[in-house]
Amino acid sequence: MNIQQTVHQAIEKLYQQEITISQVQLQKTKKEFKGHLTLVVFPLLKMSKKNPEQTAREVGEYLLANHSVFADFNVIKGFLNLVIAPAYWVDVLNEIHSTVSYGLTPVQPDAPLVMIEYSSPNTNKPLHLGHIRNNLLGYSLAEIMEANGYRVVKTNIVNDRGIHICKSMLAWQKWGNGATPQSTGKKGDHLIGDYYVLFDQKYKEELKNLEAKGLKKEEAEAQSSLMAEAREMLRKWEAGDQETVSLWKTMNSWVYAGFDETYKRLGVNFDKIYYESETYLVGKEQVLEGLKKGIFYQKEDGSVWADLTADGLDNKLLLRADGTSVYMTQDIGTAKLRFNDYPINKMVYVVGNEQNYHFQVLSLLLDKLGFEFGKGLVHFSYGMVELPEGKMKSREGTVVDADDLIEEMVETAKETSKELGKLDGCSDEEAKQISETVGLGALKYFILKVDPRKNMTFNPQESIDFNGNTGPFIQYTHARIQSVLRKAAEQGLSVPDEIRNGLIITEKEEDLIQILATFNEVVKEAAEMYSPAIIANYIYDLVKEYNQFYHDYSILREENENLKIFRLMLSQNVGRVIKTGFSLLGIEVPDRM
């Protein structure tokens, strides 16, 4: 029985009344007061019919008399501060220590199946900072869901069709001179991105020339031969023209190779990838079926619409007059294919908050079409990443490229490590490995520690700082713990399976155990709130607490053998929680740095 339950039952006995969970408000005692847990007694006043202080004293005395867990108490206003017996903390540490899975629930074969869609890139541009946030959040969420026992399928929907791809293809055809990733030494996604930009440049030039001839902007756009060619290419693609399709395939394969490299370096992966080129036609079928069933309606021009006014939304277009699909249609098709492939219980879309409306609509449409997961679909909506100067604008060249950023982080990690002498005595291979781990750790932690829903500011200079609330600070603490454990082993000391009681331990040590003991709840909360940030901030608190402990107390030089082993065990478990917690964030943790 845990303390919460103990207190709950004790109060019921004391007042001979049933009480609700919300009436037992137990919280961590604030640092400035003596005690571990604090009971707020205001909700109990009606039962005790006494003033707050008297009530608190009464409950305190009762608990102290009847339960050995409590060693002492004090009352300040309506707050009952309970001091918990040292033996209890040692028991808790023993329990934590013996838990193999660390409070992570093993995946059950019959658990609900959660599909998580994330990343979802376009094939005409390399990944940028916004994608990094998406990828990290998506991957981390998948890890967290799995840690809570769900079956998880990670999926990616690649937007591989449409006019934007044709622009790149056209530019490459016209001005590429047969350039390939091999011939240029460029990553495929960057190569294609360059031609996308080139198209835009040439298109603008053309518009300018046309406007110089006295045409209005709209007229110029309508007369643009480049745009006409791109559209013609899209028509050919949709008609299955061999040459076009073959070029499309080749160029896409370059892009995918480039993406894979970035994904791999970021440490994210997928169980199943869908391509819009394969799903958009399915969506059309679904919509037509819905039309037949009377769920949707058709306008005179032949376009198909959904009437969502009853749900407080507008009418939404699903198929154009010419029968081609729109974005929404494709998402319906993708949902259909996915459901055919997996018995999905819950669908989570990791997509930016600029699409909140889209997913509101999608949820309603899928529900109307009979998808069970439709109504309960989760749009894991995250905020944008802004730069200190404002939003990223591709036109102004202020987009932060994912590969460049990663490289810069790793490079800085390397330099800083070198300056601090951390890499002395390392082989080149080890040095490279550590820089990679630390650089990526800094980047990932910087992004994951903030509440996903909020827009965040990404300051390149600050993100590269490795002091304070950063990934490397936490990684460093882990490395130091490992070092202590190694040295202990050299001394012939090892951590036993269980530690004997009767130790006198200090407040700081109790605090640490108390934090360690809440790891389970934190992991659960992170899943419920869809927020890796909760785990990140928890680990930071733990590490900060541990660092103070580490400086105030010696471990290996402790003379009392029992205490030495206790502190080793405590350290080891702090290390285990850091490692487990960070793995839920997709961050690696080094054994030395």
Added chain:
RNA sequence: GGUCCGGUAGCUCAGCUGGAUAGAGCAACAGCCUUCUAAGCUGUGGGUCUUGAGUUCGAAUCUCAACCGGAUCACCA
């Protein structure tokens, strides 16, 4: 204009299922490396939690309104 989201130290962020004197990091200043890794630790300064009302024994937290910022309301994806 309608809808949704946000506003906490100079900056970046925690805290938000109501609880005690609102916390970290960065930046500034002052200390600590013959001691298990100084990517660390300790201390000082820094706040009208945007504003106003309401609910309550108690509000950064809940309700309403206003102000500010962002997103969205496409036959773009």
